Amino acid sequence: MNTKQVRIIKSSERNRRDEAAQEKAVSQKKTAQETARDMMSTVTGWVNDLQLRQQAETARAIRSLFPEPTAAK
Numbered sequence: 001m002n003t004k005q006v007r008i009i010k011s012s013e014r015n016r017r018d019e020a021a022q023e024k025a026v027s028q029k030k031t032a033q034e035t036a037r038d039m040m041s042t043v044t045g046w047v048n049d050l051q052l053r054q055q056a057e058t059a060r061a062i063r064s065l066f067p068e069p070t071a072a073k
Contacts (some may be wrong), residue, residue, distance in 0.1 A: 009017075030038075
């Protein structure tokens, strides 16, 4: 035979759970400004990384095309 348990939740316990869930939702929700700031930071990091790579590749290409003259003895 199937026996099912019924859990009784008192109103004070339900209120505590509701308040905790509401506080958690508020703390997890970001404002539009915070979201935009995070996206801007991420994109700025990508751009900086790309620029550093391009600078390194350009410097390597210039050194390979124009080797430094060696001192003649």
